[in-house]
Amino acid sequence: MQDLSLLQSFELSEILSEEPDRCRLTLLGTLPSSGNTSTSEGHPLRAIIRIEKNAFASEHAASLFKDLIHKAKVMESTDIYTWLSGWTSSKASELKQPHGDVKINVICPATDVHVRKYTKQEIILVQETPELYRRIVEPYIASFPPERTRWVTEILAGRAEQGKVLYSSSAYIILPDMKWDLHTTSSLYLVAIARDHTLRSLRDLRGDEHLDLLKSIRQEAYRIVGDKWGIGRGGLRMWIHYQPSYYHFHVHIVNVNYELPGMGMAVGQAHLLEDVIALLAFNSNVYEVMTLTYGLGQQHGLYKPMKTVQGEIDEISPSQR
Ligand code: M7G
Numbered sequence: 001m002q003d004l005s006l007l008q009s010f011e012l013s014e015i016l017s018e019e020p021d022r023c024r025l026t027l028l029g030t031l032p033s034s035g036n037t038s039t040s041e042g043h044p045l046r047a048i049i050r051i052e053k054n055a056f057a058s059e060h061a062a063s064l065f066k067d068l069i070h071k072a073k074v075m076e077s078t079d080i081y082t083w084l085s086g087w088t089s090s091k092a093s094e095l096k097q098p099h100g101d102v103k104i105n106v107i108c109p110a111t112d113v114h115v116r117k118y119t120k121q122e123i124i125l126v127q128e129t130p131e132l133y134r135r136i137v138e139p140y141i142a143s144f145p146p147e148r149t150r151w152v153t154e155i156l157a158g159r160a161e162q163g164k165v166l167y168s169s170s171a172y173i174i175l176p177d178m179k180w181d182l183h184t185t186s187s188l189y190l191v192a193i194a195r196d197h198t199l200r201s202l203r204d205l206r207g208d209e210h211l212d213l214l215k216s217i218r219q220e221a222y223r224i225v226g227d228k229w230g231i232g233r234g235g236l237r238m239w240i241h242y243q244p245s246y247y248h249f250h251v252h253i254v255n256v257n258y259e260l261p262g263m264g265m266a267v268g269q270a271h272l273l274e275d276v277i278a279l280l281a282f283n284s285n286v287y288e289v290m291t292l293t294y295g296l297g298q299q300h301g302l303y304k305p306m307k308t309v310q311g312e313i314d315e316i317s318p319s320q321r
Contacts, residue, residue, distance in 0.1 A: 006031055010049060020187040021259045023053035053101075065104075072104060075182060078160040079151040082106040083178055099183050113148070116299035117245060123295040125268065126306040130289055133203055136305045141200055141247045143301075149197075149248045156195055166224050171195055171213050174220060177252070185229050190253040192217045199249040202242040202271060202292075207284030214251075214277050221253045231255065238273035239265070242294055243302065268294040 001007070009032050017026040030044035056064060072086035085100035107114050128137060146153075154160035156173060164182075167174040172194045176182055180189035194213060198204070205214075221238060225231040237256040241264075244250070251273055254260070263269050279286045296303045 018186050026050045103181050119299050121297040121299045123297050128292045152248045167220050187258045188255040192251040194249040200247040202240050205287050207280035239270040
């Protein structure tokens with residue numbers, strides 16, 4: 001089909017597929033017949049149209065960023081993190097839209113840990129026994145300065161993102177995650193943050209102490225997304241990362257149909273809240289005694305120590321293990 005004027009007469013009837021993670025929309029509709037075929041003459045023809053955004057060209061990265069930032073609006077800013085909505089188009093009509101078509105995240109000043117986290121890298125799978133947790137992971141967590149989670153303290157103390165808080169109690173807070181553009185329901189992404197700062201990760205969860213907290217987060221998350229976005233039970237995927245980037249306990253609350261790129265939803269890394277609740281109900285100390293298997297990027301602070309011990313473990317013959 002060479003005739004662009006025919007394409008301009010596209011009549012949309014249905015959105016077949018919305019894939020925000022791939023920046024892709026697939027549409028069903030009709031196009032007028034070009035009159036070339038005897039069978040279709042006069043009748044509109046059924047047509048599928050797929051629109052996909054191209055990847056950014058890295059060779060123009062600096063000018064691309066400057067151009068985008070020129071038209072961007074700050075969505076939120078907490079501690080060293082700022083996220084903005086930007087417009088790739090310069091058309092006045094599009095600039096008037098309340099939401100841009102790109103999201104820009106800024107971390108400044110960025111630490112080495114941030115640089116390593118965002119560097120593309122190979123991963124290996126490691127097995128963390130309770131003993132390795134105590135010997136390697138706990139000291140690693142303790143080595144982070146308090147500034148690492150200052151964004152959490154700012155939110156919990158009521159000094160940041162307060163206009164966006166969806167739920168707050170003496171035990172936790174629910175608000176939109178920095179990853180969300182705040183309006184695309186198909187990529188809805190919220191985060192529940194516990195107030196108890198001694199609760200660092202999945203490893204610290206105990207059934208007798210934390211089941212009420214986890215069940216309450218599950219209940220309120222369903223209530224909020226049901227009331228506000230019309231998403232019913234079964235429409236949410238809630239998970240806990242191990243290892244997380246930030247060792248202050250939080251739960252990811254995401255539209256179940258959204259496929260997060262990268263490691264965010266990988267097996268081993270993301271533990272379903274439902275499964276965590278079931279396991280803790282079965283055995284209150286399960287995360288104290290369990291061996292946890294997860295992927296670690298080459299740049300991760302735990303990569304070298306865990307790879308070294310993993311090598312030592314692999315050298316022991318199975319009969320000695
Ligand atoms: P994580 O499992 O520790 O690490 O999750 P990840 O970033 O590798 O997923 C922390 C979650 O908190 C992520 O989903 C972040 O996008 C989110 N997050 C991080 N920061 C710094 C902020 C922030 O300042 N505000 C909000 N609302 N969310 C944040």
